[in-house]
Amino acid sequence: MAETIGLDWPSSKSQFCLMRKVQFDTTLTLDRAASRPLHEQLEAELREAVRAGRLRAGTALPSSRALAQELGVARGVVSEAYAQLCAEGYLVARPRSGTVVRGAATPPAAAAPAAAAAADRIKVNFHPGLPDLAGFPRARWQQAQRRALAEISDADLGYGDPRGIAALRDALATRLGRARGTVADPERIVVTTGFTQGLALTCRILRDRGARRIAVEDPGFFISKAIVEHAGLETVAVPVDGAGMQVEDLPDLDVDAALVTPAHQSPLGVVLSPARRSALLAWARERGTVVIEDDYDAEYRYDRDPVGTVQGLDPEHVIYIGSASKILSPGMRLGWMLAPAGIVDALGFAKLTTDGGTAVLEQMTFARFVADGELDRHLRRMRLRYRTRRDAMLAALDAWFPDAEVAGVAAGLHVTAWLPEGSDEAGILAGGLARGIVAQGLSWGACDPATARPGLMLGYAGVPEPAIAWGVEQLARAREELTAAS
Numbered sequence: 001m002a003e004t005i006g007l008d009w010p011s012s013k014s015q016f017c018l019m020r021k022v023q024f025d026t027t028l029t030l031d032r033a034a035s036r037p038l039h040e041q042l043e044a045e046l047r048e049a050v051r052a053g054r055l056r057a058g059t060a061l062p063s064s065r066a067l068a069q070e071l072g073v074a075r076g077v078v079s080e081a082y083a084q085l086c087a088e089g090y091l092v093a094r095p096r097s098g099t100v101v102r103g104a105a106t107p108p109a110a111a112a113p114a115a116a117a118a119a120d121r122i123k124v125n126f127h128p129g130l131p132d133l134a135g136f137p138r139a140r141w142q143q144a145q146r147r148a149l150a151e152i153s154d155a156d157l158g159y160g161d162p163r164g165i166a167a168l169r170d171a172l173a174t175r176l177g178r179a180r181g182t183v184a185d186p187e188r189i190v191v192t193t194g195f196t197q198g199l200a201l202t203c204r205i206l207r208d209r210g211a212r213r214i215a216v217e218d219p220g221f222f223i224s225k226a227i228v229e230h231a232g233l234e235t236v237a238v239p240v241d242g243a244g245m246q247v248e249d250l251p252d253l254d255v256d257a258a259l260v261t262p263a264h265q266s267p268l269g270v271v272l273s274p275a276r277r278s279a280l281l282a283w284a285r286e287r288g289t290v291v292i293e294d295d296y297d298a299e300y301r302y303d304r305d306p307v308g309t310v311q312g313l314d315p316e317h318v319i320y321i322g323s324a325s326k327i328l329s330p331g332m333r334l335g336w337m338l339a340p341a342g343i344v345d346a347l348g349f350a351k352l353t354t355d356g357g358t359a360v361l362e363q364m365t366f367a368r369f370v371a372d373g374e375l376d377r378h379l380r381r382m383r384l385r386y387r388t389r390r391d392a393m394l395a396a397l398d399a400w401f402p403d404a405e406v407a408g409v410a411a412g413l414h415v416t417a418w419l420p421e422g423s424d425e426a427g428i429l430a431g432g433l434a435r436g437i438v439a440q441g442l443s444w445g446a447c448d449p450a451t452a453r454p455g456l457m458l459g460y461a462g463v464p465e466p467a468i469a470w471g472v473e474q475l476a477r478a479r480e481e482l483t484a485a486s
């Protein structure tokens, strides 16, 4: 039985990481050999789960039929347990929504799942990694879905190639070559559930081959750093300046691979310069290793020429990772990788032994969506919308944070606003959150928190223009309150 824990929206990096792990299973143990009747055992288990907070107020329980099936008991066992716990006030039966956990303080009828209640308190979400979710092309996606279902072969519905279905690998190879300048052979593509999985699989392979230390950008994407470390590898911070990661440091650092965001550095938004690209690849060739390319935010640019991939310059020394998260939606959990010849088989095996392959109907739908040109059309529409919102964000920062140093504005889905030295970044984020505004701190990406500069990372893509102005004003008011209180 899956339960969703309700957490408030994060105002700190550690809370944010926790948000990504909010799903867990509540285990119910029944002992068939015991003399105590099964319905009483189930009652006791559920009662304890509610008391201990493992089942929170508002959590919907499975139907008695579904739970009975899952537990392998008669339906009456579950109905009886539910009825008893309703009588005791732990659960409440609702006409259409079934049986839910009763809230202690809230009247049962008003109890909403805690996570939904937390989301309701959010008025403006400046999460830097979100595209405009309201702009998701639902109708076009539905059309692609219908076609996918009609076209997918019976064989593709079985245990197929863990690298992904051929139709999607073909469609991606064509589009990546055209739009991103990659050298893409469908045989070298592995479909994933997103960048997160792509990086985790890469780290696993590198570690199995003896890698110990991976160079990461400083500042960088803190979840990438966490993924590398979770794989048992050490991260080595390499500073980022206006031309991207200072790759000239690499030869002295004894690192086994380097992870970069060359098209749009996360979080600073700079491009890895041509000279640094060459130096990075020269280092990888010399060392006999690979560059891990996170092609983050590459599709969005407003006042900047297109930026190609590092992979296109030397496909045998780059593991390229792309994702649908920014171009369509993070909830899709869809991504892709392009691997050198010597790595692709290991990658396919790592994918097979991780999850057996990505869901094929979603893959087929995406293949249709890409091959029919719908993705390109969607991106053209969204680029116009995002540029307008970017301009609204710049105007709002100019009005409300005139002392901020605003950067990273030419591309992507967010801007960075550095605040004067000594600014209370955490205080502003917390004050903003109390007013219903979600944002992230620029210090979150610093490898050494002690040297972090304070600042805000503000995503604008999913926020309509008036709300951008209002939301930035609220953050400024939160800062004013801090100043007044100090």
Ligand SMILES: Cc1ncc(COP(=O)(O)O)c(C=O)c1O
Residues within 6 Å of the ligand: 129, 193, 194, 195, 196, 197, 221, 261, 266, 294, 296, 322, 323, 324, 325, 330, 334, 335
């Ligand atoms: C730097 C960076 N790379 C990649 C991603 C995409 O990750 P995923 O595809 O797992 O959603 C994100 C998402 O926020 C990101 O910030």
